[in-house]
Amino acid sequence: MKMLWLCVALALVGAQKEAAADVSEISGEWYSILLSSDDREKIEENGSMRVFARRIDVLEDSSLSVKFHAIVNGECVAHELVADPTEEEGVYTVEYDGHNVFHIIDADPDEYVIFYVKNDNNGEGYQLIHLLGREPDVSSEIREKFVQLSQEHGIVKENILDLTKTDRCLQARDQA
Numbered sequence: 001m002k003m004l005w006l007c008v009a010l011a012l013v014g015a016q017k018e019a020a021a022d023v024s025e026i027s028g029e030w031y032s033i034l035l036s037s038d039d040r041e042k043i044e045e046n047g048s049m050r051v052f053a054r055r056i057d058v059l060e061d062s063s064l065s066v067k068f069h070a071i072v073n074g075e076c077v078a079h080e081l082v083a084d085p086t087e088e089e090g091v092y093t094v095e096y097d098g099h100n101v102f103h104i105i106d107a108d109p110d111e112y113v114i115f116y117v118k119n120d121n122n123g124e125g126y127q128l129i130h131l132l133g134r135e136p137d138v139s140s141e142i143r144e145k146f147v148q149l150s151q152e153h154g155i156v157k158e159n160i161l162d163l164t165k166t167d168r169c170l171q172a173r174d175q176a
């Protein structure tokens, strides 16, 4: 009987860990894999939210430094944003194409992290979900999870973009 309870307890701890990743574990290099939005234009070519992650660092004051590339006039341009923590644990805000509030909805920090972003641009908002991998690609199970999460948030399959099939500015990562 004791053994059974131990198993249940361990299973619960395991489930909890997967649901809410400790933000400190997501520091380091990342690659953008899949990107979805209910406003497709934002993530299409020349869209403001078509961004390619490079690295994330948790700063001393608990804010997050997010480094990424975006393509402007055909050139990869390096950006860095600093997102501020909010009173709600694990929830951050950042100004970029309006006001954004985001949190992690799924992660295994050695492999992948999925961010959920709610943008509010003068009352005109949209959702964004972004899958980042530690390597340039992730397993089909993780991709499937992302598709499911997108659909649970009302984002149709046609609005899920596979960034591994596009120019993600990989050649620009080693510079600047």
Ligand SMILES: *[C@@H]1O[C@H](CO)[C@@H](O)[C@H](O)[C@H]1NC(C)=O
Residues within 6 Å of the ligand: 045, 046, 073, 074
């Ligand atoms: C994106 O911008 C570039 C440069 O301004 C332009 O040549 C290209 O046609 C644009 N692509 C789309 C899909 O609008």
